[in-house]
Amino acid sequence: MLTVIGETLIDEVVRPGQAALPHVGGSPMNVAVGLARLGHPVQFLGRFGRDAYGDMVAGHLRENDVLVPVAPDAHPTSIARAVLDEDGAASYEFSLLWELPKVAPTADGAPNFMLAATTVLHTGSIATMLAPGADQVFAAVLQAHPAATISYDPNCRPSIITDAGYARKQAEKFVKLADVVKASDEDLAWLYPGVDVLESARSWLASGGEEGPAVVVVTRGADGPWAVCAAGEAHCAVPPTKVVDTVGAGDSFMAALLSAVVERELDGAQRRTALRAISCEQLEELLRYAARAAAITVSRAGANPPTRAELLKG
Helix, strand or coil: CEEEECCCEEEEEECCCCCCEEEEECHHHHHHHHHHHCCCCEEEECCCECCHHHHHHHHHHHHCCCECCCCCECCCCCEEEEEECCCCCEEEEEECCCCCCCCCCCCCCCCCHHHCCCCEEEEEHHHHCCCCHHHHHHHHHHHHCCCCEEEEECCCCCCCCCCHHHHHHHHHHHHHHCCEEEEEHHHHHHHCCCCCHHHHHHHHHHHCHHHCCCEEEEECHHHCCEEEECCEEEECCCCCCCCCCCCCHHHHHHHHHHHHHHHCCCCCHHHHHHHHCCCHHHHHHHHHHHHHHHHHHHCCCCCCCCCHHHHHHC
16 A cells, blocks of 8 residues: 655646636656556545535545545635746645644554554655644654654745745655655755755755665756766756646656656565665666656646556546
């Protein structure tokens, strides 16, 4: 079982000259759907309300075969307004609440059943930054770490978490516990102003010593993804495609990256040594696979990750 913990919300997408259209979104939720479409059993631990938008979220997850063990609550479903420019790039405004009851370990330290069978736990974005839920997510990561591969994507939202110093400390907490880390060049430039983004990624790789990340990936838009591991560095070109918009591209990349880790039987804490021994050639294969997923996503509107059949066809 793969587990994704984080926010889900409704993206109200505003295209030039058009009225807003609501779509189910949220970076972690997109990753969960992406993993399910690639054929993996996955559960999503997030919050949404008992309202019309919450019904949209529940229906979207159900249609994509994502398990949802956490029931909706009495608060409104969160909303992100994505305003697209003429080139399809998105800027965001948010109205949201983030908390996640019953995910952290119980008061007596007993294991939480929702994480018991997890071989991969992915989290990131708003869920790891915004109180009160960020502390609950960190507790869940601590709980899962002895048994599961931990994946993290900061996916920074400066319009929500405006203090880069605070965001940097939060990100570094999760990076030190993560096995696979993915960040955009924009994330790293905001977290570490004036520092080369690849150097920041190299620092993250070394930050946890023997317990730190095995792989740190930097997505760089048209320049193609780059990654670093103990064996060295790897990169690949972006597959040629016509861009409709960039919504969800990084999440599709993340889902495909994790899918490739699982398919190579590198998931689970018992395989950490093997994951840390990944070669540069293997790492490049992972990047190419994930880049193809992102390319398919940007070729169509919204956060619409590919299925396994679509990805293998490409």
